[in-house]
Amino acid sequence: MAADTQALASPSPAGAPRETERLRRAKAALAREKRRNRLLLLAPALVTIGCVGLLPLTVILVYSFLEPGTYGGVNWVFSGEAYVQFLFERDLFEETLSFNPAYLEIFGRSLLLALGATFGALLVGFPTAYFIATRPPGTRNLWLFLITLPFWTNLLIRTYAMMLILRDEGVINIALMEVGVISEPMILIYTDGAVLLGLVYSYLPFMVLPIYAALEKLDFRLVEAAYDLYATRFRVLRHVILPVAKPGIVAGCILVFIPGLGAYITPQLLGGGKSLMIGNMIWQQFGASRNWPFGSASALILMAIVMIALLIYVRYAGRKRAHG
């Protein structure tokens, strides 16, 4: 090829460079047009991300570095106080800082509740998803419909329904007292347990749907193959079904954990304000406490925690894949 070009070029040495120059320019123009088209095609996505993602986030970020206004809102004075306040208490008179774990505790409890809710949802959601995935194809959609049916009503109303069930005079207590298992109503509502239950209930479909999607793709001949190769039922689950369902399980856990961590209505109503979660605390800062910068800072810290957790997971999962 190279020899060919040389042989052709040698009779008119001036012709060849001109040709390549024109070719180069045409290619550059083509590339420019390609870039422009790509930008145009991306524009709707970029605008959406900017308006609903970056813009509000920027506002929060800016607010978190300002001073609180007396009646809510902010004073446009730079201050890192909000972040200091998260960990320390400033003495009113001496201006000294002392460590204050109150907010950390709220974060810790939220983390535990969200993890518990994720685990609970997984415990209930996996068998449910497996059950649906093993139904005949015609009836699967009906089951999925039933699972998502509660979502047709508002979360607030569903949570009130939970309250009716858990109250001292609620369905559970009355039934148990009628049967004679207990004589006094059990304290069910306004406990961490009630919040946990409410979270599991609220976010269960987020666990069921991705796991179902993964299991639906599972080739059940693989299950038979494993069964044929001396695997007991439990080992079939552990060695074949779980690995295949893993992407769905991971997605489901993320989808339950993140909204669970920031949940607001559930802990507010079922926790009775006693067991605060991050969501309630942030709401308080924007409401009664009139400390918008601190509310913003808490929201950002929450976000940072979630992101760090996800990054660690992605790193870990990526490393494992590369090894295996």
Add this chain to the structure above:
Amino acid sequence: MTGQETGEATAAVEIRRVSKIFGAGSERQVVALDDVGVTIRDNEFFTLLGPSGCGKTTLLRLIAGFEQPTAGEILLFGSHLEGLPPHRRPVNTVFQQYALFPHMTVAENIGFGLLMQGRPKPEIEETVTRMLALVRMEALAGRRTDQLSGGQQQRVALARALAPHPKVLLLDEPLSALDLKLRKEMQIELKRLQHETGITFIFVTHDQEEALTMSDRIAVMSDGAILQVGTPRQIYDHPARRFVADFIGEINILPAELTEIHGETARVRLASGQERTARLPEGSVEAGRVNVAIRPEHVRLGSPDGAALTGRVRNIVYFGTGTHYHLELEGVADAGGPAAAGGAFTVELQNRLGGADEHAVGERLGVLVEDGTLQVLCD
């Protein structure tokens, strides 16, 4: 159901009067197997041959334990399998679509059965290495199975099923997804594997050529029943039933009159009035109207004078090793013979190097039928 020989060899699998009805009692019940009985010997390459939907897979699944028989019993080396789940049967299956575990490497797939049996690690590693060598896949041990070609996946599926050294290996149309060239290669490979491992193979196919080339014995199935069991030669040369004759190879079927029976043979009178000796199938055949079958390559063409059958050449098909002469027989169509055949008769002649067609279209010829080449059919 014609258990032809009563061999001295031990029985690997005994199927005793097994029936399988899906959705029994419901509107849409399907009789997949109807009173099937057959004995498969130890160390045998046994083939279940039949058209799609005749119950081959169902029979394999009953042996593997994925389904329970509606009636009858299955014995493995003399012991009953009833109630034993698949993971407790020393039987392994090579599935039609391979069903390799996508989240495991080739080596992990092959070692899976041994791992589940709780064998010690060094033993597993050693067996996996041996199996990889057996199916010539050493170089790909660490690959994921979705990075393999069809033929390679096939080999892994074989190695995976062979690794725990089952007493019986079940193969459900393992070659049907491969292209022709690869299929021929794998046929030879499978025979070699069966020979080297000494494991009883029960092989399912709907391809009669595959069955003939590979099997020690064949069971021809139709509509949930086994019609005939025998060596490839027995099945090909002496089909007992109309279905078997039609299903395997090309064959001519003629109406005839059965006049005398002498043990295994009989005299039959053809449409031309000539009589020939024919083989009788097992089971009861009575004198009177019967169908007889004869292979295109077992007859010759000659002068019409005094021939057993006469007819005109309708067309000539050259296919390399031989030539087919399609004749229109005289006096057959109105003799109340098989309506579908309508007097059509095929003769196959071997081609010789530099030879030319020996006959022309439209020529009137005689078909020379020798004693013993005709086979009487049951139905």
